[in-house]
Amino acid sequence: MNVTTQEIASQPDVWQRAVALAAEAGPHLTAPGERVLFLGCGTSWFVAQSLATLREGAGLGESDYWCASEYRGGRTYDRVVAITRSGTTTEVLDVLRGIPSGTRRTLVTAVDGMPAEALADDRILLDFADEKSVVQTRFPTATLALARTAFGTGTDGLIEDGRTAVTQALPAVPEGEPAHVVFLGTGWTIGLAHEAALKVREAAQGWSESYPAMDYRHGPIAVSGSRTLVWSFGPLPDGLAEDVAGAGAARYESSLDPLAQLVLAQRLAVALAEARGLNPDAPRLLTRSVVLT
Structure with missing residues (x-):
């Protein structure tokens, strides 16, 4: 069994530890009343999108998200939450160095003692969710499980659904x-949709796309056909199922928690990689962390 598959299967146990950490670490994410920016690159950017949507939806305060490589400042924040598994991502470090005095900097990472730590005021260390695989799976989902618990947005049944997702037929x-x-996706699951599509590209070099559900009809559906599987994180908006069927595409929905559905999507990415004779532990052109010189 490849390392990526092992790490995917470990997620329910990892989530239990993340949920237990929420009481201690959660206040760095909830920060009630503060204006907060969440940022990251790649997977961590999509996590940032989900976190910002969840936090603002929970009534905890204004929440923005940015891809770290595109952040140019210009807005005032009480706190910046930087997400980087390795703690070495160049673009994240560059943003943290430029954060003005008086803005609190919170780091979410999986590795102790890395350069990002020296640039942060607070740290949430999820070392139990660290990964050997280049392709991220359990670190981002552990971050989301912790945050959802802290935000009070509901994690009932999450662990059980995660265990189902590890073994359920794809x-x-x-x-x-x-x-x-x-x-x-819709709402906070748009970030999950982007992350699921990224897994298929990373692990399987596959043709995958992601959109807000309602926006799928605004152009992207034009390339869908008999080879297309449309996977919705939650029920499709009214009328969209008929449009998907009209395009000749297959459709998949699940009643599992959206985070557990992401586990299914991770497994699908690995299965597609193996079907193409690819090693998901060694994705093409990718490294564990992007460090620019």
């Missing part, structure tokens, strides 16, 4: 090359 991908997988 949805069938339509035959034909290249397979085409489209992930859709």
Whole structure:
């Protein structure tokens, strides 16, 4: 069994530890009344998107998210939450160095003693969620499990659904090359949709896309057809199922918690990689951390 698969399967146990940490670490994320910026790169950027949506939706205060490489400042924040598994991502370090005095800097990371730590006022260390795999799976989902618990947005049944997702049969991908997988989300699950599509690209070099569910009809549906699987994180908006069927695409929905559905999507990415003779532990052109010279 490859390392990526082992780490995917470990997530329910990792989530239990993250949930237990919420009472101690959660205040750095909840920060009631503060204006907060969440940022990261790649997977961590999509986590930042979900966190900002969840926090503001919970009534805890204004919450923005940025891709660290595109952040140019210009807005005033009480706190910046930087997410970086390795603590070495160049673009995240650059943003943290430029944060003005008086703004609190919170780091969410999986590795102790890395450069980002010296630039932070507070640290949430999820070392139990660290990964050997280049492809991130359990670190981002552990971050979301902790935050959802802290925000009070509901994690009932999450662990049980996660255990189901580790063993449940995967949805069938339509035959034909290249397979085409489209992930859709609404609200905080838009970030999950983006992350699921990234897993398929990273692990399987697959053709995958992601959109807010309602926006799928605004152009992207034009390339869908008999080779397409449309995967929705939650029920499709009214009328969209009919449009998907009209395009000739297959459709998948699940009643599992959206975070558990992301586990299914991670497993699908690995299965697609193996079907193509690829090693998901060694994704093409990727490294564990992007460190720029």
